[in-house]
Amino acid sequence: SCSLNLDEFPHTRYNPLKDEWVLVSPHRTKRPWKGQVEESKNPNRVRFDPSNPLCPNVIRPNGQTNPDYKETFVFDNDFPALFEYDDLLQDCDSSDPIHNDLFKVQPAKGSCKVMCFHPYSDLTLPTMKITDIMNVIKKWIEMYQELSSRYTWVQIFENKGEIMGCSNPHPHCQLWASNFVPNEINREDKNQSIFYKKHGKVMLMEYLNRELKSKERIVLENEHWVVLVPYWAVWPYETMMLPKRHVTRIDQLSEIEIEDLAKIMKKLLIKYDNLFKCSFPYTMGFHFAPCGKFLNEPQDHWQLFASYLPPLLRSSSVKKFMVGYEMLAQPQRDLTAEKAAKQLRELSDTNHYLIHS
């Protein structure tokens, strides 16, 4: 085994899902911070704001009135990055093969949905009831089923917090469906497929089993789900949420798996909120086998997972800047995955800092 002290010396770790490396510099959090500090507003939200287009019964900028919804509510993004249009692309290839390799373009079509989690603007997933979170998961599955025959990929994602570019405090997420498989899904598809062919096993099932034995990077576990800090995590408190069973797509989750997912999500998000005593910002989303024409191809190399990618490093107001070296060369992190997992593991997962303190 390995005699390099990973707690003390810089090293690179490999991400087998992405086929890329992360630089881990365990001692770097010691440097003093003189840079930008985020405004740390404490959530002082109103339950209903008649000017917020995500609230029930309000009129959205496009003139439509929201229903008096009681659980979740899905509508088309009024400013979509992807939409349907007539295919005007006839022939973008020129007779110059070098030109064709340098100037490749494809029409991008799709659908962008916004999904409200709850009628109340002052709630977040960690302060919602388990049954309400189960409604959210069931709506994800319903929307996925609606979009998956027509599109090759449906990205379900939540941007939470102003620091993550989230322009509305109402609890919500988005679904962007596309006629193409995006870069990150493509990469993970390729690498999981190579592993499956080489070893005859599902990469992330093998990975999960080894993590469950070592326990070093496990944050939470219940009967059907595990939350861990991946060995190759990039963001300081990044986590991965995996079902214990081999699940290739989100609509394969059973009722009890949905309930356990709601429970482990709530516990993780309470831990996150407790970490820096703030409504913890993050980007989260699900990855699983692509759909559309891929629905008819074997996808056993895939395992469904959710990623939580939070920007904070030292406190509610100091984030990790992924700039400079990270943008141009390689991601770099300032504490080990093991240390982050230990910190998260030791935090309460039932007492929310606001509600029970």
Added chain:
Amino acid sequence: SCSLNLDEFPHTRYNPLKDEWVLVSPHRTKRPWKGQVEESKNPNRVRFDPSNPLCPNVIRPNGQTNPDYKETFVFDNDFPALFEYDDLLQDCDSSDPIHNDLFKVQPAKGSCKVMCFHPYSDLTLPTMKITDIMNVIKKWIEMYQELSSRYTWVQIFENKGEIMGCSNPHPHCQLWASNFVPNEINREDKNQSIFYKKHGKVMLMEYLNRELKSKERIVLENEHWVVLVPYWAVWPYETMMLPKRHVTRIDQLSEIEIEDLAKIMKKLLIKYDNLFKCSFPYTMGFHFAPCGKFLNEPQDHWQLFASYLPPLLRSSSVKKFMVGYEMLAQPQRDLTAEKAAKQLRELSDTNHYLIHS
């Protein structure tokens, strides 16, 4: 040729350097913005701050006194992400081949330098003299030569602006040298090499020639250098700076190429400052052929270039958030490369908004 109207309809463009795609949604800047707005401080800097560790003659936190430097000044980062240590790594492989594919780790050794551009804290590259900028470029080359025999990669990069995590207003950059080739260099190496083998031509030379003919995405040009918005740009006002000659490494630049580089850098950075009337934040850095053991291998597939990656989208206070869909699926941009190039092209490159307005 192509009948898709790229100004109007969402499409994906291919980045041949990275072998990945960007989603372009040309109409998206129309959506209203209710999200985070950056504090837009106007530069009201002091020339000399005795508590700033980058100023001449001050005592740094580690007890060392800075020299009374008159041009540039380089020192070792006091909190380096990479340093030299005894190689304790003996054998990290286990007898389990699946384990070896999932838990790969390598010792990361290197050197992290900080380089001050000028003794005055209230200057920035666009407000410095051409001769001073030439001193900076010559110091980059000198440092590169010092580090390139020992290390396989030297990343020269500048983080400018608090929004980019830059923790010190004094004009400076960093150099991180490593015993490994980082992900992004690796990717570009691979894709340029494939192109070179396939076409017998240098990818970026072919690309540049075509861009010079079309002119659509050119921002600036002088005798030896070109600045353009790459066809596959991700950040709203991202640019690429290329020499007209085939140059594989930074120390191959001639005196006149160094002078022309200083001139085109200054012009570009004046344009950037004028765009939103602020000291324009960005990450910038150079990519070229790797060094160390690669110094003895043919690297003709490489072409040197600088990348400018600025975060701002709409104004000095509204940035593009690369979150959610971008982090989990694929980068997405809200205006075309052609539109960004036109905007930058039409801005003054001599009258700085502060100095001459």
